[in-house]
Amino acid sequence: SAAAGKYTIGISNTVQGNGWREEMVCAMKAQALASGEVTKLNIAHRNTDAAGQLEDIRNLISAKVDAIVVNPADPAGIKAGLEEATKAGIVVVAVDQAVTEPSAYIISNNQEEYAYLGAKWLFQQMGGKGEVFYMRGAAGASADSDRDKGFKKALAEFPDVKVAQEVFTGWQQDQAKQQMLSFLATGTPFNGVWTSGIDNVIVDALVESQAPLVPVVGADNAGFVGQLSSVKGLVGAAVTNPGSIGGAGVTLALQILDGKKPPQQTVLVQPQLWENATEEGKAKLKAAADPSLSPEWPVSIMIPDWTTYTKEQIVACKGPGE
């Protein structure tokens, strides 16, 4: 169906109902529309595991798409499916996380770096010593274990920083908030909080219980970015983890389809850190803040050089033909 240079692109994603992933899917749609090269998007977007994603990928192969952009449920678990896709002549691009299938192209946020950057900044803010409350993502998720590596790397650089408590939020707001409040109630002293992206509820919890506002590291979610400029006395940093990487994935896929292969298989989008401790950081935050976005959406809705849609387009969340 690649008539007149137009393509059908298949998309596979395995987490539904999460702001980050929703933004990713919208970025894919918006980029497909903005590129003008895509006739149809074929989206498999549901809550499932690696085996389910294999099913989706194979269905996309049956649908004879030209390229598949996939946010892998697991780097190794969908290898077989991606291999079959490549064999069927389909361009495969993995976004957000790496995959082990060598024929696939990867454009990914660097999760290990994400954690390292934030944790390092946090430990510096804490003066290189003290106790940190380590709020991880979902136990057993591969992105979580990648971030854990980065966090541990930073921790190793600051021998006087100790983990006061480690919890898994499951990337769920309510659970994270309850954990924070329970932790506060124990009266354990702590000097900083590192979160795996469930951030604004943590600030809320600190403010509501009138606990001392220790430095908090989170992601560039709209809610948290807003708090960094509005909550008095809050020192913190947002590490970018753009959901718009999905749009970049579509761009990469289209480039390959058009015969412009990138020099290397893997493109890593490096995270940035926006903090509110310095004037320079504050300015960056102010520029990035976007109260009109849903608080769960990352504010970095575009990636320079990789995405060409407008804000209206991504917010409208409409793909070609919709």
Add this chain to the structure above:
Amino acid sequence: MNHFLRRQGWVIGLFALLVALFILTKLIQPGYGSGDFGSLARAVLPYAFAVAAQTVVVIAGGIDLSVAAMMALTSVTAASMMAGASEEYALFVVPFVLAMGFVLGALNGLLIVVTRVPDIVVTLAMLFVLQGAALLVLGAPGGGAAEWLKALISGTVPIPGLPDAVDAWLPKALLVLIFCLCVIWIPLRRSRLGLSIYAIGSSELAAFRSGVPVKRTRILAYALSGLFAAFGGLALTMSTGIGAPIPGPYLLASVAAVVLGGVALGGGKGGLLGPIIAVFVLRLVRTDLTLLAIDPNVTAIIEGLIMVAVVMFGAFITMRGRQQ
């Protein structure tokens, strides 16, 4: 013949629905062929085992909420044991993991019998326990699987005496599924134990009075459920090549397919064929939704509607039947 029709009516109807769906699929995607059918069979595999696990306990008058967690645990166990190990070692891993599923399933049953806590609560608690155990085995997705295991469910085998065109429609995954289920289910169904499972689900009191060892049968039903779940866990490892400690969407899917398959949630009625066909129907619906490039958010609505509509339709038929 009359009895057969009355008893198997639902299954026949479901099969007709499946055939209709295949025709629809062919219309949507004229290129839909044997390879795609192979993909379907592989997608069905873990669901089919999950639903078999659920079916056994539902027939015995219970319910098992720990199916998906059991699959996760057996899957990570298999994957972590096979990681970096030799191909032959897997010959030991497979029976070990199956035995583990059997024993843990029996534990489910034992707890229900001993504590007299309702099955739904015991298996809910076990869901957490098994999930925790899976996390202890593997903190993050990983591990490996022997190549021969992975090969076991991909592609087709040439069956002597059958033309290739037919062979191609008999993917290995389907044969594995049929083999595993038949080896356990058919002898079971014919055995005294199988009858006893139906009996305790139909009427525990009458079963007890007919001399059925109710407690032992209940424990064995859960053990069998654990065994099927272990098959499901292995199927996950075989298809993905890894083990993931977070349970997949198999619990709710298994309950839905059991009901769609004509097994009453009160126990004592139905068989395994219906739920398995129901799994094929549900997976094929998903394939069609993907082929049609339906808005993914609408697919959730459609899947929910199908489930509710089919079950309501079934209820409607039974109601009509009762009135006449």
Add this chain to the structure above:
Amino acid sequence: MTTSPLLDASGVAKNYGAVAALRNASLSVLPGEVHALMGANGAGKSTLVKILTGAISANAGRILIRGEARDIRSPAAARRAGLLPVYQEPSLIPDLDVLSNLRLTGTPVEPFRAWVRELGIPDLDLRETARDIPLAILRVLDLARALAVEPDVLLLDEMTAALPANLAEKVLEVVRRQGDAGRAVIFISHRFVEIAALCDRATVLRDGETVGVVDIEPGVEERIVELMLGARIVKTKVQPRAAGQNAAPAPARPRIAVRNLRVGSKLSDVSFDLADGEVAGVVALEGQGQDELFAALAGSIKPNGGTIEVDGSQVKFTHPIDAIRSGIAYVPGDRSEALAMQRSVRENIALPFSAALRNWGPIPMRKERDTVLGAIQRLQIDTRAQGEVQRLSGGNQQKVTIARWIAADARTILCFDPTRGIDVGTKQEIYKLLRELAGHGKSVLFYTSELEEVQRVCDRVIVIFNGRLVDIFPVEEADEPALMRAAYGLPRGAKADVGILADPSATSSDSPSPNASDAPEASP
């Protein structure tokens, strides 16, 4: 007799919480004997059977089989020891077909088939699911299944209670022959005529204790009744009521007028009236359409034709609530169908008060309590265990089902076999109650499976056969033989014997009659 007992139980006790179901029961059965186990409702007969067959465990007691002490812990163990029960409730697995049920219990099929034929069911389909088989047939299959393994001791708990006469006869014949074959049978029944026709000796239980063992010989009934009831002796003989006695003067128009009522293929062209202040009896063999008649009047099923008029205006019931609104209440024969077993007596009696949408709001507790207490007192319900109806004895449960409609002040009560499985004393109370209701101007439609009750309670009797109303008797003419003939569809005045049990010479003086029957070969 000098032979040693086949089964010898003594000192058996069983407690349920604070209640003793059995205190000190003993039972000794000789080979070749048919031994009756008798007692009022709740005396502990079924409990004893369950203990002997391992279905429940006793708190105390000793059980010897052929002189050896045995500890029987499960029905399977009892089976191995040669004890086979047919319990009061059918124990075939409802969702399995007959064949699978046989395989489940390891019963040989051919002997089973032979017994089934012998017991009067010539064309049984072994592939039929037990759920689809009528209750009476199920009971017979249960028996055939027990007979097929040739047990040493056969325990039959109210085997004949739900059977039509023709099947009951067959059962009695077969059971009698078991004794001849050297096996022992323990036979529980509330019907003296069966005991007299069948048994050699009887053990009588009262309040969980064995109070006597008697040989069955003519005239022993009085003695058994005395033993069963102990202090609360009740007169068991009643004078037949004469028409007009107590009956209200015939009103201008009937309370309920049924015309040409038709329900499916089960009931056709039934017409009769029911007046205020009248108890009208309904007599029919099993399955002749009486169930459908009651259900249609109660609004449970929709008739296919004909009309029902209440107080002169035609009604159409689509749900029991419609019937209740017209003042018609239905008391089903099966208590478990009418009661919420885990709820209190009070809630059960007050249930109809909350039924209508407008009564879903707050309950006027005081008013409710007064009404409920009134009904409880009127029926003399023993409320020691009123927290949960399931803890009441069977008779008291039955009273609760009626009390509900007394409290709701229903004008017409449809009673379907209210005395099924109830002891003599409670039966008397229920008869009295029905008459009292009529005395207060209510109307009662009363189906009974025991013909002797008719003359005690009713003003008129309607006989139904094969879905048609065949006759209406005034009470004076409704003696048992006449009713029996009519129930079999024989025209009034014809003289033909109907089964051994209808023959008055074969039974004792107060000859209660067997139940109804669907007797295929008895139809003319």
Add this chain to the structure above:
Amino acid sequence: MRRANPIASRPMSTSAITPQSIPLGRRIKRFMADRPLVPLVILLVILVVILQILRPGIVNERWIANTIKFAIPLAILAGCQTMTMLTGGIDLSVGTVATMSAFIMATQIVNQDPAVAFLLAMTPAVLIGLVNGIGVGVFRVHPLIMTLGTSLIGTGCLQVYQRTVIASGAKIPDFLAWLGTGVTWGFPNALLLFVPLAALIVFTLARTGFGRLLYAVGDNERATRLSGVRYWQVITALYIVSSLLAGITGLLYIGLIKAPSLSLAEPLVLPSVAAAVIGGTSIFGGRGGYTGTIVGALILTVLTTLLTILQMPEGARRILFGLIVLFVTAAYLRIVEDR
């Protein structure tokens, strides 16, 4: 899913004749069996004491307020389960309904009058309740499947809806935030909503015709029919009430969490079932009550805290959680079933 063990002798009466001399232990057991709330409260206290021993000083005013704040939404959802379980049903759609009303409230409040936003937020709750009720009450679909199906449909609709409002952003109404997170004189403001609501549920179950019917229908549906009850009316009303309660929970919960998401209340569904069961409501119908459920919800919340502060691998934590839930339920059954 049927009545557990009819063979084992049934729980026995305690109101019958009581002989004079009973050993103390047995008397205590009797006492607890008569008042099933007592052992539950004792279990709760034991958990709190363990917590205090593990982390001295943790049990303070603030902790209690926090615990209550988080227990309340759970307790209301568990109330839905209690009522549906009394009729032998279950309502798995409460999580979706709560999430929907929360999300719609947070997005509609941006350009709508609060009253309008409230009505809009409660609309899907009523609709889903109605559909559940008709499915279960009229078509006799198994409640598990029916509510699961509507919950899938609801989630799908919410996803579609979410796309149409991304642009408008979301806001948590101050009133809900005050209700959800505020504390006045040491008492969480949420109690202002919860205490009357709980009293209403308890009253409904014990003293109204509707409550009576719930128990009776769950116990013996045929008997209620013969008494003139229209099953579908009771069931439809029940599932609508359940959904409305879930909707209200959603509003309260969004005030507490202050972050609208598409899976907001989903994690509360299984615990709500567990809370009702721990609180002594039978999933087979006819037996149970709401006061026990409230204590059940508190027990679960305290347990979660207890496990959070324990330093152990996440896997071990989950194992412990499962085992404790099982143990608590089993122990409670043992105590209450005086035999």
